[in-house]
Amino acid sequence: MLDQFRPAIVLTVLLSALTGLGYPLAITAVAQAAFPVQANGSRIEIDGQLIGSDLIGQNFSQPGYFWPRPSATVPDPYNAAGSSGSNYGPTDARLIERVSGAVASLGAAAPVPADAVTTSASGLDPHITPQNAALQVARIAAARGVAPALVDAILADVTEQPLLGIFGQPRVNVLRLNLALDQAAPTGN
Incomplete structure (x- = not known):
């Protein structure tokens, strides 16, 4: 049973980090570099x-x-x-x-x-x-x-x-x- 939970937990943590942290930081960096005035309101x-x-x-x-x-x-x-x-x-x-x-x-x-x-x-x-x-x-x-x-x-x-x-x-x-x-x-x- 642990063999089935481990991949699910690892994927959940990995995708959470990727979509909840990595992607927003990357988009923010691109916006700040390409459109700083608009990105800051x-x-x-x-x-x-x-x-x-x-x-x-x-x-x-x-x-x-x-x-x-x-x-x-x-x-x-x-x-x-x-x-x-x-x-x-x-x-x-x-x-x-x-x-x-x-x-x-x-x-x-x-x-x-x-x-x-x-x-x-x-x-x-x-x-x-x-x-x-x-x-x-x-x-x-x-x-x-x-x-x-x-x-x-x-x-x-x-x-x-x-x-x-x-x-x-x-x-x-x-x-x-x-x-x-x-x-x-x-x-x-």
Whole structure:
């Protein structure tokens, strides 16, 4: 009977070491060598201080900053530990009420981009559409006391184009945009 248990125990220990320790260490080493920024969370640091991540949105609510799309994480917006969507269907009265209220609060004369009033599936999306950002330019320029053309130029510089020109949609990382805005027009924050 011991002759039957010994190979099973040896294989279990060997495969556990291989798949539980060896493989993760090898993949971590390859990731650190080939993609160090992504492997470490796509962190944004300024002067050695962690500011945020390219992958997780942050809540900006001051008038002098671009605002991200709404977050579905509760109780705190953009809480990565609580990533989830609202799971409201398109005919759910709570969703219709929330979106209608958000559209009304924007008071925009032009059509409101969907990402200005709806959450992403994860509730953590760091990007908005260029149309959503353009809708905010006048508010930001007024709050900072700068010309809207300056804010438009910063927006154009930070807008990310589709991969290879065909994969995805143009998008704007709100944290990167606000950091560029602080650098170009720091007064009036």
